[in-house]
Amino acid sequence: MPEKAKRTLPEGLRYHPEFIDRVGQEQLVTAIREIVAVAPLFVPAMPGTGKEMSVRMTNCGSLGWVTDKERGYRYQPTHPVTGEPWPAIPASLLNIWNRVSGCDRHPEACLVNFYDDSARMGLHQDRDEKAFDAPVVSVSLGNACLFRIGGTNRKDPTMSLKLTSGDVFVIGGAGRLCFHGVDRIYPGTSTLLKNGGRINLTLRRVNP
Numbered sequence: 001m002p003e004k005a006k007r008t009l010p011e012g013l014r015y016h017p018e019f020i021d022r023v024g025q026e027q028l029v030t031a032i033r034e035i036v037a038v039a040p041l042f043v044p045a046m047p048g049t050g051k052e053m054s055v056r057m058t059n060c061g062s063l064g065w066v067t068d069k070e071r072g073y074r075y076q077p078t079h080p081v082t083g084e085p086w087p088a089i090p091a092s093l094l095n096i097w098n099r100v101s102g103c104d105r106h107p108e109a110c111l112v113n114f115y116d117d118s119a120r121m122g123l124h125q126d127r128d129e130k131a132f133d134a135p136v137v138s139v140s141l142g143n144a145c146l147f148r149i150g151g152t153n154r155k156d157p158t159m160s161l162k163l164t165s166g167d168v169f170v171i172g173g174a175g176r177l178c179f180h181g182v183d184r185i186y187p188g189t190s191t192l193l194k195n196g197g198r199i200n201l202t203l204r205r206v207n208p
Helices: 003-008 022-038 091-100
Strands: 013-016 056-061 064-066 074-076 109-115 121-124 136-142 145-149 159-163 168-171 180-185 198-204
Touching (some): 022 056, 022 136, 022 198, 091 136, 091 198
Antiparallel strands (some): 145 180
16 A cells, blocks of 8 residues: 555545456456446436436445435435346455455445546545445446545545556545545546446445
């Protein structure tokens, strides 16, 4: 881990650069394509306003995170467009969870976010789960991004890291509710995805 990240990351956050090798990344992309074939990417919308987000998303696992104008942020067992159950989380992702999470329970949800080269994600907390004792494990594939992380209050100072393909980031412990977001994508920084962009996979426990 870079010395700067070691010194400055809030407690409970762990950065694992280059955790997944190229072959492992390619296998994950194949698995994600199979998931998307069953559970197509959809465009989420903000609660209340209905403003569409700049990412497209889907899920795998027994539960999936969704959001829309009418019902807001939530987890549900079915795809909001097809009405079908989400596909299972691939064994390769469960293996990553087991290696880095420090949690003896399997994740129930894996959110798949696809960022095109103009997409971003504003500062937010992952707090729609019923318990926060398990971490969120984030996997980066494709083009690099500028990832910003702060404290548990929105006005806390933030720091930025450049996450590249194969990096894994863990948000847990005292930092489980830290604000975080993606400020930009760096086009042309990876050849993993044929048409560019970035895939972010976040593995989560929803229930205690």
